[in-house]
Amino acid sequence: EPEVTQTPSHQVTQMGQEVILRCVPISNHLYFYWYRQILGQKVEFLVSFYNNEISEKSEIFDDQFSVERPDGSNFTLKIRSTKLEDSAMYFCASSGGDSYEQYFGPGTRLTVT
Amino acid sequence: AQTVTQSQPEMSVQEAETVTLSCTYDTSESDYYLFWYKQPPSRQMILVIRQEAYKQQNATENRFSVNFQKAAKSFSLKISDSQLGDAAMYFCAYEESDFGNEKLTFGTGTRLTIIP
Numbered sequence: 001e002p003e004v005t006q007t008p009s010h011q012v013t014q015m016g017q018e019v020i021l022r023c024v025p026i027s028n029h030l031y032f033y034w035y036r037q038i039l040g041q042k043v044e045f046l047v048s049f050y051n052n053e054i055s056e057k058s059e060i061f062d063d064q065f066s067v068e069r070p071d072g073s074n075f076t077l078k079i080r081s082t083k084l085e086d087s088a089m090y091f092c093a094s095s096g097g098d099s100y101e102q103y104f105g106p107g108t109r110l111t112v113t
Numbered sequence: 114a115q116t117v118t119q120s121q122p123e124m125s126v127q128e129a130e131t132v133t134l135s136c137t138y139d140t141s142e143s144d145y146y147l148f149w150y151k152q153p154p155s156r157q158m159i160l161v162i163r164q165e166a167y168k169q170q171n172a173t174e175n176r177f178s179v180n181f182q183k184a185a186k187s188f189s190l191k192i193s194d195s196q197l198g199d200a201a202m203y204f205c206a207y208e209e210s211d212f213g214n215e216k217l218t219f220g221t222g223t224r225l226t227i228i229p
Contacts, residue, residue, distance in 0.1 A: 033216065043158070043204060045216040056216055089156055093217075100146065100210070102217060104158035 002026045004105035006092050012111045016081050021108045023075045023092030029103075030096035032075045034067065036060070036088040037107075043091065049075065082112045115140045117207050119220035126195045127228050133180075134190045134223045136205030142166075145209045147181065147188045148217070152202040161203070164188065192225075200227045 005024045013019050025032050034046040048055040049067055066078045075094075079086055089109050093102040116139045126132035138147070149161040164172045164181050172179050176196075180189045192199055205220040 035217070037156075042221045043206075043217075043219040045218065048216055058216075091158060093158075100208075101148070101160055101163060102208075103160070104150075106155070106157045109156075 004092055004094055004103050006090075006105035006108050008108060009106065010109045010111070012113065013082055015084060015112055019079050019082055019110065021077045021079075021090050021092075021110070023077075023094075023105055024073050025075055025092065025094030026103060027073070028096070029094035031055075031094060031102075032067075032069070033093040033095075033102060034077045035091045035093065035104075037091065038088045046077070046090075079110075082110075084112050086110060087112045115142075115207050115209060115218050117205050117218050117220035119205055119223050121223045122221070123224045123226070125226040125228055126192075128195055128197060130195055131191060131193045132195055132225065134192075134203050134205075134225065136188045136190070136220055138186050138188065138205070138207050140186070140207065140209065142209050145207060147179075148206040148208070149177070149179070149190045150204045150206060150219075151199075152204060152222070153200070158204075162190065195227050197227050197229065200225060 007022045032049040035043050037043045045058050047057040047061045064080045068076050089107045091107045092105040095102045118137045145166045147164045151159045151161050162174045162177050176193045178191045202222045202224050204222045206217040
């Protein structure tokens with residue numbers, strides 16, 4: 001069964017450093033998303049992406065964040081200068097094709113020290 | 114803005130018994146989708162069941178079923194014959210859309226414990 005994959009599973013970085021989180025969505029999906037979940041809290045929407053551009057973004061998704069689909073398979077989230085409060089689980093999801101359900105990847109746990 | 118409320122932070126149920134998790138939401142839209150996601154300790158988000166708002170019939174997926182009350186804006190999840198593997202956080206989620214493929218708004222979750 002096709003699935004969304006994410007790498008790395010865990011990333012530790014120092015405050016102020018740039019990180020890139022990578023996702024490979026399901027191959028026939030057209031819509032891509034990033035969500036984050038701070039430990040013990042609910043899952044929050046960051047950004048959606050369709051047709052090579054951002055469809056919608058939340059207030060969390062400020063100028064420090066960017067997304068890109070550099071090739072036909074990868075979908076990346078970049079945080080330019082990480083802060084302690086960026087520590088969270090980051091989930092990629094995709095949807096489209098013949099289904100509207102969003103399928104989530106296993107997540108990347110980002111720890112900013 | 115849409116909001117999703119899960120008023121039960123924690124629930125527990127005896128193995129093989131039935132448990133119902135509550136969810137209410139607020140929206141002015143008439144077309145939307147509702148979902149229940151399961152998050153086990155691995156923290157993977159797993160889709161459990163979905164409901165289209167235009168369908169009056171409640172969705173069912175094996176031991177999982179929903180009670181969708183559109184007028185009351187209520188969307189509860191019933192788990193029958195609870196199993197140890199059902200232990201997880203359960204999140205209710207709302208998606209506003211005429212066509213699908215929009216952002217999900219999640220509730221704060223209910224932690225379900227299964228008692229052997």
